[in-house]
Each structure stands twice: as C-alpha cells, then as structure tokens.
Amino acid sequence: MLDVRNLSVAWRGAAVIDEASFTVNPGEIVVLTGPNGSGKSSLIRALIGLSPVAGGCVRWNRRDVTHRPFHAREGMALVPEGRLLASRLTVEEALLLGAGRGGAVQCASVMQEMFDRFPILETRKDQPAGILSGGEAQMLSLARALMPQPRLLMLDEPTLGLSPVAAKAVVAMLENLRTEGIGMLLTDQHSQAALTLADRAFALFDRRLRPMAPPCPTPEEREIAACSA
Numbered sequence: 121m122l123d124v125r126n127l128s129v130a131w132r133g134a135a136v137i138d139e140a141s142f143t144v145n146p147g148e149i150v151v152l153t154g155p156n157g158s159g160k161s162s163l164i165r166a167l168i169g170l171s172p173v174a175g176g177c178v179r180w181n182r183r184d185v186t187h188r189p190f191h192a193r194e195g196m197a198l199v200p201e202g203r204l205l206a207s208r209l210t211v212e213e214a215l216l217l218g219a220g221r222g223g224a225v226q227c228a229s230v231m232q233e234m235f236d237r238f239p240i241l242e243t244r245k246d247q248p249a250g251i252l253s254g255g256e257a258q259m260l261s262l263a264r265a266l267m268p269q270p271r272l273l274m275l276d277e278p279t280l281g282l283s284p285v286a287a288k289a290v291v292a293m294l295e296n297l298r299t300e301g302i303g304m305l306l307t308d309q310h311s312q313a314a315l316t317l318a319d320r321a322f323a324l325f326d327r328r329l330r331p332m333a334p335p336c337p338t339p340e341e342r343e344i345a346a347c348s349a
C-alpha cells in the first residue's frame with residue numbers, strides 16, 4: 121500500500137534522513153522510534169508532502185506520488201503531534217473540517233460513526249475543542265483524521281503527554297483500527313507502548329532508518345502484553 125524507497129529529506133540543504141526504505145501494508149502497524157530531533161516527524165511529513173524530499177520515492181497504491189500534491193495521496197491521513205486543533209471551533213466543527221469532500225448525508229453518517237467510536241466526543245460536540253483534556257483532544261485528532269475514511273493513518277507521537285489511562289485508550293483504539301484493515305505508521309520516542317502494537321519497527325539514528333532488533337512481538341505475545349497491561 122505504502123512503499124517508501126531510499127527516501128532522503130533535507131531542510132535547506134541540511135540532511136535529516138538518508139535513504140529510508142520501508143513499507144506499510146493494510147492492517148499493519150509500523151513504528152518509527154528515535155530520540156528528539158532524529159527526524160521522525162520530518163519523515164512522516166515528507167510522506168504527505170509537507171517536508172522537502174531530497175531523493176528517493178514514495179509510492180502509494182503502486183503510484184509514484186513523491187512530488188505530487190496532497191490530493192494525489194487520497195486515503196492517507198495524518199494525526200499530527202500535539203494539540204494543533206483550532207481551539208475556538210467546536211468539537212463538531214473540528215470533525216466537519218476533517219470530512220473532506222463527502223456530501224452532507226455521507227458526512228452526517230461518518231460523524232455518527234465517529235461519535236459511536238468515541239462517545240466522549242458526542243457528549244462534548246458543542247463545546248470548544250480547546251477545552252478538551254489531553255486524552256480527549258487526542259481522540260478528537262484521531263476522529264478528525266478518520267472522517268475521510270483513510271486506509272493509512274500516520275500518527276505522530278499519539279500518546280505523548282497522555283496519562284497512562286488515556287494512552288491505553290488510544291492504544292486500544294489503534295488495535296481496533298488495525299482489525300478493520302487500516303494500515304498505520306506511528307512515531308514514538310518512548311518506544312515501549314508503541315512496540316507492543318508494532319508488526320515492524322525501525323529506529324532512526326544518525327539520519328538512518330534501521331530495522332529494530334530483537335524482532336517485534338508476535339501477535340500472540342502482543343495479546344499477552346495487552347492483557348497484562
């Protein structure tokens with residue numbers, strides 16, 4: 121589904137990523153970990169055209185989209201790091217903003233689907249997004265990214281700054297999305313929580329992306345870890 125080959129990223133000539141290669145398939149969770157400033161955000165933002173690509177290519181459903189505009193990447197969605205939601209919009213308005221090009225009827229039905237997935241958002245739908253707690257705001261970011269019904273979600277540090285309970289709720293939601301066949305690429309500095317989810321994981325260090333050893337847990341090991349968490 122997503123095939124990244126020898127992708128290099130550079131900000132104003134300063135290399136951040138050298139020749140990263142990996143794939144993400146439907147229903148697969150791929151984790152990128154690495155210290156602060158290693159280039160995790162730059163890498164995932166390059167995949168949707170927000171960071172400057174210095175070489176290599178991004179293939180999306182077998183099409184080269186490396187230098188194509190964002191609309192050529194329909195089916196990809198980004199959940200950015202931190203609380204980037206416009207604080208004065210209500211929860212409902214913030215979701216509508218994520219809906220994209222669907223008609224009113226389709227939009228209403230997807231919105232209801234989001235409220236079914238995230239009941240807390242329905243109870244807060246008329247309130248400003250800016251007053252949500254960290255965990256609720258993360259749920260809203262996730263719901264907003266799901267509104268156009270993507271097949272690949274890219275999540276930048278989805279559990280950063282959350283309480284253990286809120287982080288667990290996000291992780292459970294990602295597990296559910298995986299069972300629905302949505303592929304996910306997520307960055308996580310504190311790799312432990314993310315690695316319990318990972319089908320494959322890579323570490324970014326010295327601009328290079330390296331497969332992580334030891335291998336990621338098997339599905340059975342993940343289930344045991346989830347039960348004992």
Ligand SMILES: Nc1ncnc2c1ncn2[C@@H]1O[C@H](COP(=O)(O)OP(=O)(O)OP(=O)(O)O)[C@@H](O)[C@H]1O
Nearest residue numbers: 131132136154155156157158159160161162163309
């Ligand atoms: N818009 C930008 N313009 C210039 N340089 C940038 C820009 N965004 C990121 N960088 C640089 O790219 C490098 C990697 O930053 P990036 O945010 O991708 O790392 P990260 O691994 O996501 O860090 P963190 O874990 O702290 O969020 C840093 O040196 C940063 O200063």
